[in-house]
Amino acid sequence: MAINWKKEGLLFDPTLIADRPDWMVSFAQAPNVIIFDDFVRVYFCCRPAPDAHLQFISYCAFVDLARDDLFKVKALSKQPVLALGGIGTFDEFGTYPVSVMQDIDGIVAIYGGWSRCESVPFNISLGLARSNDGGVSFKKYGTGPILSHSSDEPFVVTSPKIRKYGETWYLAYTAGRRWILAEDGRPEIIYKLRMATSKDGINWIKQNTDIVESKLGDDEAQACPDIFLANGKYHLFFCFREGLDFRDNRARSYRIGYASSTDLVNWKRDDSHINLDVSETGWDSEMIAYPTVFELDGSVYMIYAGNGNGRTGFGLAKLEGELR
Amino acid sequence: MRWEKLGKIFDPSEHALSEGCTEFAKSPQALVFDDFVRIYFCAQKKTANGKYLSCPQFVDFNKSFNHVLRLSKGPVIELGRLGEFDEHGIFPINILRHEAKVWAYTSGWSRRVTVSIDMSIGLAISEDEGIYFQKYGQGGPVMTANHNEPFLVGDPFVQHLNGLFHMWYIFGSAWKLPDSDGEAERFYKIAHAISVDGVKWVRDGKSIVANRLSSECQALPTVFQTGGRYHMYFCYRSAYDFRQNKKNAYRLGYAYSDDLVHWHRDDAQSGIDLTVGAWDSDMMCYPNIFKCDGVIYLLYNGNEFGRHGFGLAKLVGM
Numbered sequence: 001m002a003i004n005w006k007k008e009g010l011l012f013d014p015t016l017i018a019d020r021p022d023w024m025v026s027f028a029q030a031p032n033v034i035i036f037d038d039f040v041r042v043y044f045c046c047r048p049a050p051d052a053h054l055q056f057i058s059y060c061a062f063v064d065l066a067r068d069d070l071f072k073v074k075a076l077s078k079q080p081v082l083a084l085g086g087i088g089t090f091d092e093f094g095t096y097p098v099s100v101m102q103d104i105d106g107i108v109a110i111y112g113g114w115s116r117c118e119s120v121p122f123n124i125s126l127g128l129a130r131s132n133d134g135g136v137s138f139k140k141y142g143t144g145p146i147l148s149h150s151s152d153e154p155f156v157v158t159s160p161k162i163r164k165y166g167e168t169w170y171l172a173y174t175a176g177r178r179w180i181l182a183e184d185g186r187p188e189i190i191y192k193l194r195m196a197t198s199k200d201g202i203n204w205i206k207q208n209t210d211i212v213e214s215k216l217g218d219d220e221a222q223a224c225p226d227i228f229l230a231n232g233k234y235h236l237f238f239c240f241r242e243g244l245d246f247r248d249n250r251a252r253s254y255r256i257g258y259a260s261s262t263d264l265v266n267w268k269r270d271d272s273h274i275n276l277d278v279s280e281t282g283w284d285s286e287m288i289a290y291p292t293v294f295e296l297d298g299s300v301y302m303i304y305a306g307n308g309n310g311r312t313g314f315g316l317a318k319l320e321g322e323l324r
Numbered sequence: 325m326r327w328e329k330l331g332k333i334f335d336p337s338e339h340a341l342s343e344g345c346t347e348f349a350k351s352p353q354a355l356v357f358d359d360f361v362r363i364y365f366c367a368q369k370k371t372a373n374g375k376y377l378s379c380p381q382f383v384d385f386n387k388s389f390n391h392v393l394r395l396s397k398g399p400v401i402e403l404g405r406l407g408e409f410d411e412h413g414i415f416p417i418n419i420l421r422h423e424a425k426v427w428a429y430t431s432g433w434s435r436r437v438t439v440s441i442d443m444s445i446g447l448a449i450s451e452d453e454g455i456y457f458q459k460y461g462q463g464g465p466v467m468t469a470n471h472n473e474p475f476l477v478g479d480p481f482v483q484h485l486n487g488l489f490h491m492w493y494i495f496g497s498a499w500k501l502p503d504s505d506g507e508a509e510r511f512y513k514i515a516h517a518i519s520v521d522g523v524k525w526v527r528d529g530k531s532i533v534a535n536r537l538s539s540e541c542q543a544l545p546t547v548f549q550t551g552g553r554y555h556m557y558f559c560y561r562s563a564y565d566f567r568q569n570k571k572n573a574y575r576l577g578y579a580y581s582d583d584l585v586h587w588h589r590d591d592a593q594s595g596i597d598l599t600v601g602a603w604d605s606d607m608m609c610y611p612n613i614f615k616c617d618g619v620i621y622l623l624y625n626g627n628e629f630g631r632h633g634f635g636l637a638k639l640v641g642m
Contacts, residue, residue: 087508088439088499089474115442118435120407128471142471142529149468151447151461151523155407179407187406202471 003258005276005302005317010283011070012063013313014046023048023059023080029310030097030224031303032161033294034107034135039064039074040296041135042303043081043109044314045096057084058094060111062135067296070316082111082129082138090115090125090145097224097290099160100135107135108201110171112158113145120179120187124158125149126171128201147171147196152208155179156189159223161292162201169198170264172211172225172236180219182244190243193222193236195264212236212259212269219243222257227264228293230300230323234261237274237291237302250278254289256304276302276317283312290314325555325578325595326641327622332603333389335633336367342396343379345369350378350630351416351544352623354614355426355454360384360393361616362454363623364400364428365634366415377403378415378433382454387616389636401428401448401457409434409444409465416544416610418480419454426454427522429491431478432465439499439508443478444468445491447523460523467493467517472529475499476512479544481612482522489519490584492545492556495529500563509563514542514556516584533579534589539563542577548613550620551642554581557594557622559609574609576624596622596637603632610634 014024028044035041041064047056059080066072082098085091091113098111109129114122125145129138149155156176163170175194179187193212196204214220225238236259242252258274259267279285284306291304300319306312336349345367355362363385366378380400384393401417404410410432418429430446444465448457460466469475476496483490494512501508517527533542537560545558556579562572578594579587598605604626612623620639626632 085474086499087501088436088442088476088496088510090469092438116437117407118437119411123407123434125469142474144469144471144474146471148470149409149444149464151459151464151466154404154409154462154464176407178405181406189407 003274003323004320005274006320007276007279007284008316008318009071010306010312011065011303011314011316012042012044012073013283015312017076020076021079024061025049027058027309027311028313029058029305030159030290031305031314032098032100032292033303034100034102035067035294035296036064038067040067040070041065042314043098043100043135044310045098055116056094058096058114059084060095060098060109070301077136079137081131081136082109082140085113085143089113089143090123090148091127092116093122095127097159099162101162101164103164103201107131107138108162109138110146110160110162110201112160120155120189122156123149124156126157126160126173141202146202147173147204149176150206153194153206156191158191159225161224161226163227165229165264167199169201170227171196171198171204172227174223174225180243188244190219190221191223193225193238207265211267212238212257214240215257215269215271216240216242221246223254224290226292228300228323232262233324234264235293235323236260236267237293239289239291241287248286250286253287254309256288256291283307284315325593325639327596327637328640329596329599330389330636330638332626332633332635333385334363334365334383334392337632339383339392339395341367342381343367343369343399345379345381348378348630349633350625351610351612352625352634353417353419353612354616354621354623355419355421356614356616357453360386361389363634364417364419364454365630366413366417375435376413378413379403380414380417380430396455398456400455401430401459404432404434404463408432408463409442409468410446412441414446416479418482420482420484422484422522426450426457427482428457429480429482431480439475439510442469443476445477445480445493466523467491467525467527469495470527470529473515473527476510481545481547483547484522485584489522490547491517491519491525492547493517494543494545497531510541511539511563512541512543514545514558532587533558533577534587536560536577536589536591537562541566543574544610546611546613548615548620550639554584555613556580556587557611557613559611570606573607574629576608576611603627604635
């Protein structure tokens with residue numbers, strides 16, 4: 001069974017908005033969706049201009065797209081939905097990626113908090129936040145993370161995607177396996193897809209295994225898992241890349257992978273199912289990354305980011321046929 | 325409490341340390357054998373960028389503590405690999421026997437950018453009587469920052485009591501800048517966690533020992549039971565100007581508890597203080613209490629955070 005995605009084009013590019021705020025100079029990474037009555041809110045992560053040392057921080061924002069025409073922007077968040085943490089905290093230097101979910105008592109977010117380290121560029125742990133104003137702003141649950149490194153996951157716990165099936169919360173995420181050094185000495189992170197469950201969204205039990213096999217070998221980096229339930233099966237879309245030389249080398253950068261499961265524990269990878277690749281030219285000609293899949297008014301869509309890890313925004317693809 | 329000081333028993337400058345370390349013998353902690361006492365400590369070496377790395381080692385003493393039998397030769401535990409929580413040092417290391425093995429809970433150090441470091445707590449297990457410790461799992465920490473305890477989770481002291489593991493440890497509550505050019509200074513307090521298996525810990529982010537100073541940092545608790553009561557020693561200092569200023573430097577604090585939940589601070593009963601003109605004239609820190617052949621001993625560091633070694637005191641009355 002092939003899963004055919006028809007590309008609908010670039011949906012949102014912050015760099016095309018002339019009067020955008022200075023904390024949203026470029027990037028629209030890690031999109032995720034909440035559907036409202038007459039608009040679709042897409043959360044994403046953006047960046048101000050880099051500092052004097054060319055280092056970036058990252059903020060979460062949203063854009064509201066018209067429900068009947070997703071290419072029409074109705075509103076843009078006026079400020080970051082989450083504040084950065086104070087000195088020494090896990091989210092001092094960025095809130096990226098973010099995953100949002102409508103829960104009974106408001107919208108909940110789990111996000112990657114960035115700290116900067118001496119020997120490696122960063123560490124990441126996951127924070128929890130809730131919104132009581134329809135997702136415009138989020139209040140953090142405590143000043144520290146709710147999911148962090150542990151005996152089997154030594155660093156870089158990131159790429160969260162929360163789902164709730166029945167009474168159980170599921171968190172698909174990524175955990176660092178090792179740092180490897182590029183030729184110029186820069187450490188690059190190798191991470192793998194992982195899973196945790198929770199009864200309350202606060203206390204999580206890690207499964208502590210790689211949930212999807214690596215197609216490119218030990219140095220495959222896997223990120224941004226996204227679970228979509230259809231026809232009694234859980235469909236997992238994620239992105240993966242080579243361990244080194246993935247930023248500018250088209251052949252080694254992010255592609256979309258696929259796996260399926262009936263129990264959310266055992267996953268069968270089969271990338272050949274998915275028919276979605278980089279374009280010949282344009283905004284998604286070098287990489288496709290950060291997939292998020294949702295159903296809207298009878299159709300299934302994927303929003304994903306393109307070149308430069310979403311430097312110039314994200315686009316839309318529409319499922320042709322059904323996920324089985 | 326009444327303690328009799330037995331003086332400094334180990335000076336790192338008089339011995340060949342391992343792991344390329346040349347200075348310091350910080351945070352001594354004892355493991356008692358039939359015919360000797362193994363005392364773990366953390367020595368330091370300077371790295372290329374002028375910063376220090378702490379490496380655990382041990383020295384074996386006879387039971388009169390006046391004769392060194394041997395020192396550790398190789399690494400007691402490896403420091404972490406690139407990016408790991410204990411890449412930049414392990415200090416302190418807490419040792420306990422459990423089910424025929426020797427367990428070590430470690431404070432792993434990882435350097436940061438806007439603040440100097442972060443700490444998390446690791447577990448490692450020895451199957452050769454404490455000569456070498458293998459890290460649990462893939463080598464990541466068993467306890468680290470969480471929503472209530474945002475950073476600097478370290479200084480573990482673990483005991484297995486009445487079927488449960490109890491850990492006394494510290495967590496950071498704030499990093500504060502003293503002035504526009506100063507380095508950020510940390511605030512930390514003593515807390516308590518429990519565990520069934522020693523790996524998964526339950527904690528609530530509460531400070532358990534009352535403050536004596538207005539800007540107090542509390543560190544390295546050690547707990548023992550005698551006279552039907554639990555006793556805790558720890559060290560405390562001012563958050564500011566504590567390195568050079570004797571007035572603000574580490575002292576030993578004391579608290580007691582009847583239920584392991586409520587602790588009553590009572591430093592006046594600690595029974596031990598600085599000695600004028602001695603190796604511990606300006607500072608006392610990093611206490612560790614152990615029982616050996618029916619006697620209760622206190623190991624601790626003196627001036628300059630243990631640069632000149634550690635000493636011993638003996639409990640002689642209550």
